[in-house]
Amino acid sequence: MRDSDLDEIRDLALFRDMDSEHFQNLMRGAYHQTFPPQVTLIEEGQQADFLHVITEGAVEMFARWNDRETTMAIVRPVSTFILAACINDAPYLMSARTLMPSRIVMIPGADLRKVFASDPIFAQAIVRELATCYRSVVRHAKGLKLRASKERLAAYLIRHAGPTTGVARFQLPIEKRLLASYLGMTPENLSRALRLLRDEGVAVDGLRVEVRDLAKLAAIARPNPLMDGAESCGEPDSNSHIRARIGSR
Amino acid sequence: MRDSDLDEIRDLALFRDMDSEHFQNLMRGAYHQTFPPQVTLIEEGQQADFLHVITEGAVEMFARWNDRETTMAIVRPVSTFILAACINDAPYLMSARTLMPSRIVMIPGADLRKVFASDPIFAQAIVRELATCYRSVVRHAKGLKLRASKERLAAYLIRHAGPTTGVARFQLPIEKRLLASYLGMTPENLSRALRLLRDEGVAVDGLRVEVRDLAKLAAIARPNPLMDGAESCGEPDSNSHIRARIGSR
DNA sequence: CGAACCCTTGACTCCGCTCAACCACGGTGG
């Protein structure tokens, strides 16, 4: 692995405060690789051999059952995924694939568990990360069970409008079909839901979104830090990552 | 706290291997209390002051939004709840209330974090617990997004039929209205879904369930360790806890 | 230029929710 990579990784919240020697132990067996888009990094059911850390790009976490498929989260730099499976040395519950060219650090699970056991600082960082992921999934589940699809969409738009008041303009960070799947609906239904929100002052052109009246949206979504809080980890997408995608209109 | 209680708690997987002195530090500020049924222990949104450990009874974890309510999990002895909020020193995302007379250990969050930082063994146990909870919610979310309600019900019944082949008989561990809420449907719909499953050889009388043909149910539920795996934590109910409830018919 | 692919729209179906009535059961108090 290149030294510049090492420095970059070392600077992540997860590794920043840990013992130097332990960090080296972790990195000795680690890979830092670049993957093209649409590459399956992980297949659910496999044994968790590596902890993955995404340093560039975007990765979709998704799950399959009975010929159906749903996206569970979009992971952005810099965060880990499948930490829980690694810690428990258990099979992955989700699959992962790149959505764009992405760089991934892969740390052997055995090394992770070893260092984790001997470095309390690192253990603390791991736990914080894990707890954050947990809370993120709980929020996701709450949204699915308590909100109707139109309400989920409204909430999503509000989260991504940023802290603006009045009018907000932004780009959807992912394809609509992905967004639909994440929100637990079909692409057709997302399309219709967006049209319904036109009456509420939402204008959509491609991935460009303009929200004319945040208050009106909020009346539908009734946002709430206990469901919409942004502790990151899997929410597609933190708007701090508006990147110029090739071919963005 | 009584000594007998201390011994009991000390024996939990979470505390079993930790340093004795640290354990005492944890317990010094802890309470072990008995609560009647239908008592709200935790209100979502509150700051996470205590880690809770249930040693007897049953606790429902639920969430509210906009006058709607859904049960997210049922917690049985012996396990913790709201661990993630405590670790992150964040507000609870779920509320909790007792379903029956229950005994709860309450450990101050500050103590938890302190000991956690200085005892690697304990930290490891915490992480394992947390990772298990995380995986449990992921399974729950997968079920909600990938399975239809009838399929979710079938899967639930199979999980609780135990490893039997052929005919299975058991008791529902919770009220049907709770089960409905957990499975993400209305009580009316659960009722109808159960009638639909009659054609599949499922007979229900009160809380008594008889599954005549597990294979037929399995054809609907298509159970799968990645969705139905029983790593405990919140699944209502692990069938290792069939207790004689007063008034069980 | 053609082939994918994504998005949208329409028509249709159906699952699941709402509302309402009814029953069974248990507890309470006259």
Added chain:
DNA sequence: CCACCGTGGTTGAGCGGAGTCAAGGGTTCG
């Protein structure tokens, strides 16, 4: 002992949200 309720469960009727299927338009890419 019995009338009265409150609660949880079941059933039915009706409706609406959301999925399915199918077709068409716009882009991108080989």
